[in-house]
Amino acid sequence: MITFESVTKRYPDGTTAVDNLDLVIEPESFTVFVGPSGCGKTTSMRMINRMITPTAGKVIVNGQDVTRTDAVKLRLGIGYVIQSAGLLPHRTVIDNVATVPVLRGDSRRAARRAALEVLERVGLDPALATRYPSQLSGGQQQRVGVARALAADPPILLMDEPFSAVDPVVREDLQAEMQRLQAQLRKTIVFVTHDIDEAVRLGDRVAVFGPHGRLQQYADPQTVLASPATDFVADFVGRDRGYRGLSFRPADEVPVHEVRTAVESELAALRLDQGEWVLVVTEDGAPRGWIDVTGVEGIRAGNTLVDSTSAGGSLFTRGGDLRQALDAAISSPSGIGVVVDESGSVVGGVNGSEVIRKLADQRQAEDQARNRHFFSGETAG
Numbered sequence: 015m016i017t018f019e020s021v022t023k024r025y026p027d028g029t030t031a032v033d034n035l036d037l038v039i040e041p042e043s044f045t046v047f048v049g050p051s052g053c054g055k056t057t058s059m060r061m062i063n064r065m066i067t068p069t070a071g072k073v074i075v076n077g078q079d080v081t082r083t084d085a086v087k088l089r090l091g092i093g094y095v096i097q098s099a100g101l102l103p104h105r106t107v108i109d110n111v112a113t114v115p116v117l118r119g120d121s122r123r124a125a126r127r128a129a130l131e132v133l134e135r136v137g138l139d140p141a142l143a144t145r146y147p148s149q150l151s152g153g154q155q156q157r158v159g160v161a162r163a164l165a166a167d168p169p170i171l172l173m174d175e176p177f178s179a180v181d182p183v184v185r186e187d188l189q190a191e192m193q194r195l196q197a198q199l200r201k202t203i204v205f206v207t208h209d210i211d212e213a214v215r216l217g218d219r220v221a222v223f224g225p226h227g228r229l230q231q232y233a234d235p236q237t238v239l240a241s242p243a244t245d246f247v248a249d250f251v252g253r254d255r256g257y258r259g260l261s262f263r264p265a266d267e268v269p270v271h272e273v274r275t276a277v278e279s280e281l282a283a284l285r286l287d288q289g290e291w292v293l294v295v296t297e298d299g300a301p302r303g304w305i306d307v308t309g310v311e312g313i314r315a316g317n318t319l320v321d322s323t324s325a326g327g328s329l330f331t332r333g334g335d336l337r338q339a340l341d342a343a344i345s346s347p348s349g350i351g352v353v354v355d356e357s358g359s360v361v362g363g364v365n366g367s368e369v370i371r372k373l374a375d376q377r378q379a380e381d382q383a384r385n386r387h388f389f390s391g392e393t394a395g
C-alpha cells in the first residue's frame with residue numbers, strides 16, 4: 015500500500031507543486047493521476063520512489079516512511095517507466111532489460127534468459143533482442159521500457175506519461191497490452207497522464223489533479239465521469255470528452271509557429287525570462303523536452319538534462335487531426351504543442367487557443383452550410 019499523508023511539495027522558487035495531498039493507493043490497484051500540465055502529477059509520483067522529497071507530510075510505502083528507507087533498496091522494488099522510454103542507447107534491447115537484475119546481483123546469463131521472457135510477455139518479438147533502441151519504432155521502445163521496469167519483478171510500477179509520445183493507434187495497442195499485463199501480474203501501478211480517456215480506460219481509481227497541485231477528486235472512473243466533485247473536474251472531463259469529435263477534423267489550417275529550440279550543449283549559456291520556455295532538441299532536431307529558467311539554472315549547477323527539463327506530453331505529427339493538435343498543446347508545460355514532421359524532427363508549435371478557434375470556425379461553416387440547405391429546401395447531408 016502507498017499512502018500520502020498531508021503531503022506538500024514546495025520548490026525552492028516558491029512554486030507549490032503539490033498541496034496537502036491525502037491519498038491511499040491500494041495494493042494491486044491501477045491508479046491513474048490525471049490533470050493538465052503543471053498540476054503536480056509527476057511531482058507526486060516521484061515522491062513515491064524518493065526522487066523528490068516532500069516539504070511537509072509523509073509518503074508511506076508498505077508501512078515505511080520513504081524518507082527513512084534506503085533509496086537504492088526502495089527503488090529496486092519500484093519499476094519506473096517514462097515517456098521517452100529512457101533506454102540506454104549503447105546497449106542492446108536485451109541488455110537494457112537485464113540492467114536491473116544484473117545490478118541486483120543476478121548473473122548476466124540468468125538475467126538475459128529472464129529478459130527474453132519479459133520481452134515476450136510485453137508482446138515483443140525476441141528477434142528484436144539484439145537490436146539497439148534507435149533501431150526500434152517508438153511503440154517498440156516503449157514496450158522495452160515496460161519490459162525493463164518489469165524485469166526485476168517489482169511489486170510497484172510507476173509510469174509517467176509512458177505512451178504520450180507515440181501515435182494514437184500504437185497508443186491504443188500499448189494501453190490494451192497494459193490491461194492484459196495487469197490482469198496477469200497484479201502489480202500496484204501508478205500511472206500519470208493528461209488524457210482523461212486514457213485515465214478512464216486504464217484506471218481502477220482515478221485521481222484528478224487541478225491547479226496548484228490540489229487533488230480535486232479520487233474515485234473510480236465511472237464516478238469521475240458521472241459525478242464530477244468540483245467545477246474543475248466537470249470542466250476537465252467534459253472538455254476532454256468533447257475532444258473525441260475533434261479526431262475527424264483535419265488540423266492543416268492551424269497555424270504552425272516557430273519555436274525557440276536549443277541543443278544540450280547550448281543550454282548553460284541560455285538567457286531566459288521567468289515563464290519563458292525553450293524546446294531542447296537532439297542534433298537531428300528531435301524533441302527532448304522543455305526547459306525554463308529554473309531548468310537552465312539546474313543545468314549550470316550540474317543537474318542532468320532529464321532532471322532539468324519537463325518531458326511535455328504528446329507530439330503532433332504534421333498532417334494529423336485537431337484532437338492531436340490540442341492534445342499536444344494541453345500536455346505541454348509551455349502551452350505550445352510540438353509539431354514534428356514524419357521523421358520526428360521539430361517543425362514548429364501549435365497554440366491551444368488557435369486550435370479551439372479553428373474548431374469553432376469549422377463548426378460555424380458547417381452550421382451555415384446546413385442553414386443554406388434548409389432555406390433552399392434541400393436536405394443537409
Ligand SMILES: Nc1ncnc2c1ncn2[C@@H]1O[C@H](COP(=O)(O)OP(=O)(O)OP(=O)(O)O)[C@@H](O)[C@H]1O
Binds near residue numbers: 029030
Ligand atoms: N524542479 C522544479 N523547480 C521548480 N518548480 C518545479 C520543479 N519541477 C516542477 N515544478 C513546478 O511544479 C509544478 C508541478 O509540476 P509537475 O511536473 O509535477 O506537474 P505535472 O502535472 O506532472 O505536469 P507535466 O505533465 O507537464 O509534467 C509546475 O508548476 C512545475 O513548473
